[in-house]
Amino acid sequence: MTNYAYVSLIPLLPLACFVVLGLWGRKRFKTFSGIVGTGSLLASTILSFYTAYQYFFVDGKVNGVYQHIIAMKYTWLQFSPNVSIDMGIMLDPISVMMIVVVTFISLMVHVFSLGYMKGEERFATYYAFLSLFTFSMLGLVLSTNIFQIYMFWELVGVSSYLLIGYYFDKPSAVAASKKAFIVTRFADLGFLIGILILAFHAETLDISTLIERLTDHQSTQFVSITTGSLLGVSILTWGLTLVFIGGAGKSAMFPLHIWLPDAMEGPTPVSALIHAATMVVAGVYLVARLFPVYSIDGAALDIVTYVGAFSALLAAVIACTQTDIKRVLAYSTMSQIGYMMFSLGVSRYGGENGLGFMASMFHLFTHAFFKSLLFLGAGAVIHLVHSNDMKDMGGLRKFMPVTHISFLIACLAISGIPPFAGFFSKEEILTAAFDSNKLIYGVALFTSGLTAFYMFRLYFSIFWKKESHLHNAHGEGTSTMKIPLIILAVCAVIAGLLPFSNFITSDGAALETHINLVFSIAPVLLALGGILLAANLYKTENNKPEKVAAALGGFYKAAHSKFYVDEVYIFVTKKIVFNLIGRPAAWIDKNIVDGLMNLIASVTEKISELIKGLQSGKVQSYTLYFFAGIVGLAAVFIYLWK
Amino acid sequence: MTASQIIFYILSAFILGSGILAVTTRKIFRSAIWLLFSLIGIAGLYFWLQVEFIAAIQIVVYVGGIVVLIIFSIFLTQKSGSEMPKASATRKGFAVAAVLIGFALVWQLISHHSFKQTSTTTLDVDVANIGSQLLSTTDHGYILPFEVVSILLLAAMIGCIVIAMKKTEAV
């Protein structure tokens, strides 16, 4: 067995980088800090590739099943004799896959940013934050302990917050960062309570132990969590659902998705890293991590399925109407994550039943490449035109060939056109859905058509449509920006060809999958249809889109306005939370609670004013009171009190 | 009813009557005179009780001293013959109530109390006896109180002088 202790370096290198850059970056390193960040991440990336090699090909497998390897584990905070937060590193197929994805995409983004963020005043800070994020994300995926996940969960949240708010003097960026944090925080509340519930019944926070106990039908823990119920729902379902809420928040599932489009206020490479490839799939990862437990609770999985499917559809519809290219990408991300979610939801544990799980992970893997590619491409575009809006673009294919081609590849990949990566993963998802739930299959199929449509709508609007007349065309940008695009494009092409099911499955054993060509006709045709429709509408400048929009009428408007979810939120927060809870609370505190204290004071003073007549200054009154006092005392102590 | 009883009741009536007049009459000088009568009545009561020495002191100190002092001070501070201002009705009402309640209370207590006589041997209350006891340091001697009172009188004297002395000599 190899000693995997070196894996700890993978997250720790970015952490060190964060500390160094955070403390001294602004003064000591300045522009040099990009190199520092990239360099350290390169080391991490190499290490994680090495780890992957070691794990998958050398010694991860025992008896044909990939093992959970605890590389290291330290007790970090002991709550009670058997419940503790441990800091550790766990290697299993998904975590190894994730560290590869995270380090690799992050490296690409780091490289891309060298050009993209050049000349920024807070260049060092940017890289510090990126490193922080990478550290947190790596920590998250390597966690051995559910609470460790929660901690890194929060940390990725805050790095996302910091990066979205990177342009801190832009009020919209500040607002977006705030929104992102608060919405995910709200979801995390569910996660936290879910953890409390699971941990209380499982009497552990350790993931392996937890899974072991809650899947063993004989264990006392299992009995206690399944027999107890609240509002007719078993405690286990409650716990898992609450944990899923946490995941849904991070992964922008309906109705907690509202922060994701706004999060595009951050620098585009950041969006590529965090809001496309890595952080937003943390929810999927979370469910996958606890999948053995989820798989024994059908109710929780159903929730995952329907939420995922609905989000996929909803996001796809909205994406068709948006004009901000990053927002389109954001909704597309949401939609794709929806795919991953429902794919998990329709899956079961082990063997053939675990196809959905495998498919979900596969899609996560491929999606990371093409979606980050799309974002980086969009970044390059924005870098050139200094705008996010489609209306300001068009005909850019001549100015930026590399971007154009890579973007096209990514679009094809996401649309599920063979032989690009997306085709393979999506195919597996559809198969899994078809096998278990026809309704979901229908939705998925329809969504995949929509995906092709809006992606090519995007593609044509940027690179074709009208002929552009850029005067200040300064080209595509530095080579540091181009190289990542090329690398990612290559990945987007070949990633799907990996024999993924050999490595990552629900139970660790290899799974035989095969592409059923007949089955894949429908989705590919639908995708091609979508592409053709998009080409028809957007390849050249015309008024067809408006006509279509007018024909759709209210539906279009609703979709364009993102189905008013934001408005509902604003209503709830502003009107209900602020006006009906916050304001009264503040008012009560000021006037009633504090008023009570002040009242005591003023009553005392009033009484004092009231009885001042006692001290009239007249000596005869004094004597009279004196005598009254005596009579009173006599009355009390001679007659009354005996 | 024996003569002694009659004398007692007459004396009592006299004391109380003139006492009431002393505190109610509006003319200050008359008030002082009524007080004088009341005090003399009390002296009479002491005679009746056969404590002649106290009766004598009563006449000497009160009638001869205090009342005279009061009358002098009235002359100093008051135009004679003018009527004194009346107390407010409320004050009077409260005073009457307080006094009546107080009296009722005390009288109730006294009349229900059985006083116990502890000894029947009577001691001579003649002047010589009192005088020798007053200055005796041994049994039943009152030399210590006597000295204390003398300090008190000294102090009172000093106090009076300082306070009442005219401030004309101020330089």
Added chain:
Amino acid sequence: MGIDFFILMKSELLLAVIIFILLFIKVGSKEWKNEQMLNIVNVLLLVNFIAGFFGNKDGMLFNDMFKTNQLIVLEKCILNLGTFIISLQAYTWLKNHKHVLEFYMLLLASLMGMFYMISSGNLLMFYLGLELSTIPLAALANFDLEKRKSSEAAFKLIMSSAFSSGLLLFGISMMYGTTGTLNFTELSQHLDGSALQLFAFILLFTGFAFKISVVPFHLWTADVYEGSPVAITSFLSVISKGAFIFAFISVLYNVFKPLADTWYNMLFLLSVLTMVIGNLFAIRQNNLKRFLAFSSIAQVGFILVGISGSSQAGTASVIYFILIYIFSNLGAFGVIALVSALTVKEGIEDYKGFYKTNPLLTWVLTIALFSLAGIPPTAGFFGKFFLIMAGAAKGNYTLIIIAALNMIVSLYYYLRVVKAMFMDKNEQPIEKLVINNYSKLALFICVSGIVLTGFVSWVYDYIYSLSTGF
């Protein structure tokens, strides 16, 4: 008789000697300057204070009319100390007064009366001591001869105390009538708790209550304190009050022990009333002297709580508290006396911005007020804690809760003064004052007393070892 007589009555005799020395100086032909006379007097008082500690002995004299023991001597020493401090503080005021010697003669006569009262073994001596302590004080209250308020105060004092001593006498006469004796020891054997006797006891009790300003017998206090010269106010509030409390404890604990049930409840009722009313009035005062008058009334409420404990700890705590109270109150009055003598300002308003001009005096006053409020690390904290603790030993927590709440109210008004001095702004603050050495010494004694009496536990231990209770 013989040598014992001199030893046992040492305190009183010393005072008498001083009074006569002063009298001779007065009637002597030599013209003395005020400063010289004050120097002599202060030296004499110091000697008197120091002499109090030597050659003490327990014993009774004159058919038990006079008794003394270690505790009583200690009490007298405490009073001597207080008088000495007051004398030092009065220096600024007396320097320009025409009747310095008379002042001291009266003051010492009054003090002597208190000594007799504390040492009294029967009701006659007690009564005489009480009158001897009161009548000179009334005259002294009038010692700001030109001030109208002073005369008014004196009048109120003498009238109220005449009335109160009338009632007290009535009570004594009834006590005499029901028990047939004036001697304390015999008296306590003859107490049978009959209604008339109870009434007589109530009258006696109110006689004390009047002197130590227990509500509702307190009404004279504020007016007299406000009108009198500061030296007399402090004497009234500290020495007179202290002496009467000493006498009160010994009378209650030793003589009226059979009536303990009754007086415990009376103390309960009256202490609540006293604390509450005293505090309620204190919060609305603007004249510092008047303010301290009410605050001292409230303090008496706390003392009554301690007295109600009726244990050894109770006695000790009360005496200990009085000692601390002397330091604290005199610390406060010392500053007020200085300011009053030099600027004629006595209002709290006038003290605004006092810290800017007179930081040292402000700190003294602040520390004194904190001590009065019972805030650590000043001795007042210890005093009050032990006092209320003694009261709590009876298990009457209603009383303790009320006392605790009243401590908060009292804190409010003490802090009000502190606030005025430190925080409020004033266009014309009291100017920088020149402090003479006597006042400095007095304030120094007070402050060190306030700081040390609490920490140095043997003070309490000593008092405790002398105390008795039941």
Added chain:
Amino acid sequence: MNDIPLTHILFVSTALFFIGMYGLFTRRNMITMLMSVELILNSVNINFVAFNKYLFPDKLEGVFFSIFVVTIAAAEAAVAIAIIINLYRSHNSIDVEDAGEMKY
């Protein structure tokens, strides 16, 4: 004297006591207030003497007490009058209602 019960004498003294008290409560002239005080003290004296004579004739405590009370009454009256005179000098009035400058 033994044909009069003690309570009758006490009645007189108590009545006198409250008469004096009434005077103290209501007279506005300071000197008359002082006079009322004298009545009060006298009533107490009667008590002392009467108790002494009736109940405890073996000692003279009551009688002596009354002697001292008389003395003190004199001293008190003297000081009071001095104060009143002083007050009269500054106020030009001996109405007690005028001596109420300090209050509340």
Added chain:
Amino acid sequence: MNISLLVILPILTAVALLFCNGLKQVRTVSLIGATVQLALAFALLILYWNERAAGNTAQMLFESSYTWFAPLHINFHVGVDGISIAMIALTSFIVLAGVLMSWKEDRMPKEFFFLLILLSAGAYGFFISLDLFTMFFFLEVAVIPKFLLIGIWGSGKKEYSAMKLALMLMGGSALVFVGLLGLYFNTDIGGGVHSFDLLQISQMHIPVEVQKMFFPFAFAGFGIFGALFPFHTWVPDGHSSAPTAASMFLAGISMKLGGYGCLRVATYLMPDAAHAYSWIIVLLATIAIIYGAFATMMQTDLKYINAYSSVSHCGFVLLGIGMLTQTSITGAVMQMVSHGLMTALFFAAIGMIYSRTHTRMVAQLGGLLKMMPFISTVFVIAGLCSLGLPGFSGFVAEMTVFMGSWQNPDTMYRIATILACASIVVTAVYILRAVGQSVMGPVTDSHYLGLKDASWNEKFAAGLLIIGIVAIGIAPFWLNELITPATDTIMQHAVKLVTLK
């Protein structure tokens, strides 16, 4: 080690201050004093570890006892366990930071530093006392200097706030006083002799009725110090009017006196009553947490924001104590330490901002990150700690409280826990609002552009506190190991007595 040094040292410093003149001397002496305090606290910590490592399992270490008032059986009895040491270390951090933050206090510096140091003496004394009398003594010592600090050097409606604070806190100590007396007179160490000694009392069984009668006094009394709803109203006014260092002290130390007292006196000595009343405590704490958080959301003044958030955060302390599980109590202690450091840092940041911009209104600030990156970063760090970000102490403490609270399986307690958890969302809302408005966003006032970033002393102070926060956040096991044996003792004691009955 003679731990009385912890009290003697500040007193000596204070006395030395009396002989100083001018700001320079005063602050140097104070700085030396505070640094030595810190060193002493660390020395104590190390010695404590050594002692424990050597196998000394006594409940209290470094005990020493001097007879003070022999007739009343009052001793100056001191000793420390893990909880006390944690609090002592906290105090020493904040004192040093406070002194550094007041480096340029040129208004009456001598008085200012004197009072500051006196306060610290009170706090140390309180934490090391094992005798209820001395404990009470030091509790009150730590009140009045605050009145002066706020009233003289404060801002806004300072007199009102100072008075309110003093009265309410003294009210609290008056209640404590009643509780202590009640305890005292129901103890018996043989021959009818009563005792104030904490350890002795803990060995006896106080009758349950007595506990039930006096527990509310002791708990509510200390609770007022610890911002127990509805007696928390001194917190916002007091904190907001106080000068920076005083705010730091107030929130960082004073409020901890309350929590410590609730735990050490009320809960430890009267466990039966604590069980009986725990639902009330939990109820009030939950209200404080939620309602404090919502009230914070509506505040517009930075100091009010932090003050109200303190109400909410201190609610966790009381919640932890009220839940009566070992974990929750450990969490409560951690929360005290964490909140102390965090809120002190917050106030330091606000103080730095205020001293430059002369406003604390959120609406008037903006874009400070541009001119003062250091201060703004400090502010953000404090905020993040406050909203419970992992890596900072707040997370550790809050999670421990939640974890412990959840162990209490009663449904109502569960609901309370969930509500308390929910406050982390509200906390995020108000913290991010404050941060977003004042530190980020466009610069609202052109004259802000010329403002300078933190000076060395401020950097040092903030750095010190941040080190504390991060150290706990990253390595909570140290703190946990320090505290757990002590909370274990408390819990075992409680369980023992409950089962005895």
